[in-house]
Amino acid sequence: MHPGVRSSGMLRELTDAELVTLTMMQAMLGVTSEAGWLRHAHAHLRHLFPCLPKLPGYNKRPCKAAKLLRRVTRTLATDTSVWSNDVWILDSTPVDCASHSRFFWGFRLHLVCTLQGLPVAFTLA
Structure with missing residues (x-):
């Protein structure tokens, strides 16, 4: 089979x-x-x-x-051992929506990571 x-x-x-x-x-x-x-x-x-x-x-x-x-x-x-690290970093990037305006209309993707790059949390806002 x-x-x-x-x-x-x-x-x-x-x-x-x-x-x-x-x-x-x-x-x-x-x-x-x-x-x-x-x-x-x-x-x-x-x-x-x-x-x-x-x-x-x-x-x-x-x-x-x-x-x-x-x-x-x-x-x-x-x-993992990196989870207990007391330093985390936050970064965000725009997620564009189609718009004819010169202003930013869309979402931002926020990502929280450890210093080693392990993702801890993320959200769209």
Whole structure:
């Protein structure tokens, strides 16, 4: 039987646990391109993840699982020695919205990190 196909013939989806593992691997390896990451995963990790989706399907899954990904990221972060560092840094960047005005109309993405670059928190304002 083909990997990822159930006995009923329906294609099995990537589980939440597999999704979390893939996104954490992508982040820890510093791969910023989802298309590049999926090419790498299809070439080298297919035996571990037989139900890898194509790019359009993969793009939607992390957005839907954002709450779960934040919880896992925070759990992993609090388990490191850099979490207890008493110095954190804050940075923000504009996220533009389409506008014909010369003024900035949009959001700002605020990110709090440790000095080693570990994300602690983020928000859109």
